[in-house]
Amino acid sequence: MKRKALYRKPLATTGSQAKKSEQTRSLILETALELFTERGYEETTMRAIADKAGVALGNTYYYFRSKEHLIQGFYDRLHELHRETCVPIIQRERTLKGRLLAVMRQILVNMEPYHQFAGVLFRSAADPHSPLNPFSSESEAVRKESVEWFAEVLKGTRVPADLETELPELLWLYHMGIVLFWIHDRSAKQVKTRRLMELTVEIITRLISIASLPLMRPLRKSAIELLTTLRQDVA
Amino acid sequence: MKRKALYRKPLATTGSQAKKSEQTRSLILETALELFTERGYEETTMRAIADKAGVALGNTYYYFRSKEHLIQGFYDRLHELHRETCVPIIQRERTLKGRLLAVMRQILVNMEPYHQFAGVLFRSAADPHSPLNPFSSESEAVRKESVEWFAEVLKGTRVPADLETELPELLWLYHMGIVLFWIHDRSAKQVKTRRLMELTVEIITRLISIASLPLMRPLRKSAIELLTTLRQDVA
DNA sequence: GTCTATAACCGGATAGAC
DNA sequence: GTCTATCCGGTTATAGAC
Numbered sequence: 297m298k299r300k301a302l303y304r305k306p307l308a309t310t311g312s313q314a315k316k317s318e319q320t321r322s323l324i325l326e327t328a329l330e331l332f333t334e335r336g337y338e339e340t341t342m343r344a345i346a347d348k349a350g351v352a353l354g355n356t357y358y359y360f361r362s363k364e365h366l367i368q369g370f371y372d373r374l375h376e377l378h379r380e381t382c383v384p385i386i387q388r389e390r391t392l393k394g395r396l397l398a399v400m401r402q403i404l405v406n407m408e409p410y411h412q413f414a415g416v417l418f419r420s421a422a423d424p425h426s427p428l429n430p431f432s433s434e435s436e437a438v439r440k441e442s443v444e445w446f447a448e449v450l451k452g453t454r455v456p457a458d459l460e461t462e463l464p465e466l467l468w469l470y471h472m473g474i475v476l477f478w479i480h481d482r483s484a485k486q487v488k489t490r491r492l493m494e495l496t497v498e499i500i501t502r503l504i505s506i507a508s509l510p511l512m513r514p515l516r517k518s519a520i521e522l523l524t525t526l527r528q529d530v531a
Numbered sequence: 532m533k534r535k536a537l538y539r540k541p542l543a544t545t546g547s548q549a550k551k552s553e554q555t556r557s558l559i560l561e562t563a564l565e566l567f568t569e570r571g572y573e574e575t576t577m578r579a580i581a582d583k584a585g586v587a588l589g590n591t592y593y594y595f596r597s598k599e600h601l602i603q604g605f606y607d608r609l610h611e612l613h614r615e616t617c618v619p620i621i622q623r624e625r626t627l628k629g630r631l632l633a634v635m636r637q638i639l640v641n642m643e644p645y646h647q648f649a650g651v652l653f654r655s656a657a658d659p660h661s662p663l664n665p666f667s668s669e670s671e672a673v674r675k676e677s678v679e680w681f682a683e684v685l686k687g688t689r690v691p692a693d694l695e696t697e698l699p700e701l702l703w704l705y706h707m708g709i710v711l712f713w714i715h716d717r718s719a720k721q722v723k724t725r726r727l728m729e730l731t732v733e734i735i736t737r738l739i740s741i742a743s744l745p746l747m748r749p750l751r752k753s754a755i756e757l758l759t760t761l762r763q764d765v766a
Numbered sequence: 767g768t769c770t771a772t773a774a775c776c777g778g779a780t781a782g783a784c
Numbered sequence: 785g786t787c788t789a790t791c792c793g794g795t796t797a798t799a800g801a802c
Contacts (some may be wrong), residue, residue, distance in 0.1 A: 317785075341777060352787045354780085359785095363778065415659040422657035424650045424715045431715055477761075480659045480666055488760060495757040502750050511746070515737050522730040525723060526712075552768065576793060587770045589796090598794065 321359045324349050325369045332370075333409070337416040364420050368428055370410070371417070375438050377406050382445055392453040393501040396467070399449060400474065400493050404486065407478065411486060418479045430472065443468045456508045456516065462523040463504075470500065556594045559584050560604045567605075568644065572651040602652055603663055605645070610673050612641050617680055627688040628736040631702070634684060635709065635728050639721065642713065646721060653714050665707065678703045691743045691751065697758040698739075705735065 327349040331340040342363055346353045360366050381402050389395040407414065420428040427434040447464040455463060474496070478489040507516055562584040566575040577598055581588040595601050616637050624630040642649065655663040662669040682699040690698060709731070713724040742751055 320785080342779085343777070352785095353778095354788075355786055357779070361779095419654055419658040419661075422711075422714075423654040426654075429715075476657075479657075480664075491760050492757065495753060495760065499750065499753045499757065502753065506746070506750070509746075511741075515734065515741070518730060518734045518737065522727065522734065525726050525730065555768080577795080578793075587772095589771080590769055592795070593768075 320351065320355070324351065324356050324359055325366060328366045329370055332366075332413050337367075337413050364426065364428060367417055367420060368434075371428065371435075372438070374406065374410070375441070378403060379441070379445075381406060383448075386445070386448045390452070392450065392455075392504070393497065395449045395453075396501065397494065397497050399445070400471065400497060401490075403471065404474075404478065404490060404493065407475070408486070411478070414479050418476065439468070442471075446471070455504060458516065458520055459504070459507060462520060462527070465527060466523060467500075470496070555586065555590070559586065559591050559594055560601060560608075563601045564605055567601075567648045567651075572602075572648050599655055599661070599663065602655060603669075605652070606663065607673070609641065609645075610676070613638060614676070614680075616641060618683075621680070621683045625687070627685065627690075627739070628732065630684045630688075631736065632729065632732050634680070635706065635732060636725075638706065639709075639713065639725060639728065642710070643721070646713070649714050653711065674703070677706075681706070690739060693751070693755055694739070694742060697755060697762070700762060701758060702735075705731070 324345065328340070328345045331345060331348065334340075342356055343353055345366075346356050349356070360369065382399050385398045385402060386395055389398050410417075417428070420426045421430055423429060424431075426432070429435065430439055443464050446467040449467065450460070450463055474489065474493050477492055478486055481489045483489075506512060559580065563575070563580045566580055566583065569575075577591060578588055580601075581591050584591070595604065617634050620633045620637060621630055624633050645652075652663070655661045656665055658664060659666075661667070664670065665674055678699050681702040684702065685695070685698055709724065709728050712727055713721055716724045718724075741747060
């Protein structure tokens with residue numbers, strides 16, 4: 297299994313020392329991800345990871361507080377991959393629909409290799425007490441950046457003014473919903489998720505474009521009130 | 532902590548024998564639920580449950596294949612409580628909005644005592660490989676019944692014909708979304724979820740009532756296509 | 767078929783020495 | 785930072801009693 301080496305988190309320490317520990321950390325994470333994708337999360341023991349990486353069991357716990365935190369490492373990498381691939385798309389595509397479609401498509405492409413063990417990822421993400429929970433403070437940085445991308449997706453397109461502040465967060469939430477469906481998707485190469493995504497992007501762009509009509513005003517009001525309530529909890 | 536004794540699953544065996552084993556099963560589940568709500572799921576050991584229930588450790592495994600399966604027991608009870616409380620509501624309330632509001636309110640009331648350990652419940656539910664996953668075959672019976680209640684909620688109200696078959700499943704999905712939010716809701720007595728629910732019920736009933744307008748036809752078409760795709764995966 | 771008692775296994779997590 | 789030893793708890797196995 298080939299993977300781009302995306303993980304690097306240059307710490308503010310002096311040169312080679314920091315580099316060494318960063319290498320060990322990276323080695324452990326790399327090994328863990330390999331084993332996870334090979335034989336699954338539950339089937340991979342911490343001892344096996346330590347063995348294959350050639351370090352002591354205790355050492356893996358020095359770098360990752362728990363087995364779950366290894367998933368957090370995966371999460372971070374995936375996020376970085378999303379950034380590298382999605383930002384150019386936003387610059388290239390000029391319409392809302394074109395951008396949203398291309399970005400969502402790219403996200404699905406990026407995640408595809410990890411479909412088999414993504415269930416575990418979400419299992420943790422769903423637990424309100426887990427650091428992996430996308431609403432948790434630990435995930436705040438990543439979440440904020442993602443929401444900003446969706447703000448970029450909207451930039452320069454026609455959107456009702458009162459919706460403008462709420463929409464990026466809503467699109468992020470939508471994207472989480474698609475990921476949730478993807479995790480449960482058993483169809484070959486997750487074609488169903490792709491179809492679902494294409495249809496919902498169609499609906500969303502339509503909804504946004506008719507949202508300005510006077511007929512829709514009371515509905516839009518309710519929706520905005522709703523989003524304000526929702527946001528208080530997310531932020 | 533008081534709780535209605537709702538669990539009974541009369542097996543097709545002869546009288547007192549079956550009753551006895553059913554009592555033991557019930558006792559174990561009851562004890563487990565008590566400890567879970569008292570001190571949390573992770574903090575409750577299988578040994579502690581066995582001790583407090585006054586049975587041998589092995590016996591708890593005789594009745595419940597794993598610690599997770601105890602949650603399934605909780606799930607079943609909650610569902611039965613929902614049935615007992617929601618069916619009368621549907622008979623009493625006559626409008627769509629009134630029914631949906633009252634049913635959703637009741638569901639939140641029923642769940643309230645379990646908010647603290649509900650996270651774990653959902654943690655398992657989110658795993659596509661877990662039997663607790665609401666889309667799994669093990670959960671099919673419960674899911675089907677829930678969807679039927681939502682069909683009852685719609686019965687006798689004005690709904691566009693082409694949406695009629697899809698809406699019950701969609702409302703069930705909506706209710707799952709509310710539960711998801713509720714799990715993550717940290718506000719006192721989960722008032723935020725309640726507010727969110729009230730606002731979304733408002734939006735949903737509005738959406739349904741304007742869905743028949745000619746202007747909305749293309750949007751409704753897309754939505755129905757989407758739901759058909761979605762259903763193939765759920766069913 | 768229902769239940770007890772006890773020991774053992776396995777793997778995630780921790781403590782503390784170097 | 786790295787290791788070894790140990791703990792802890794979910795789970796399994798066994799052997800026997802009613």
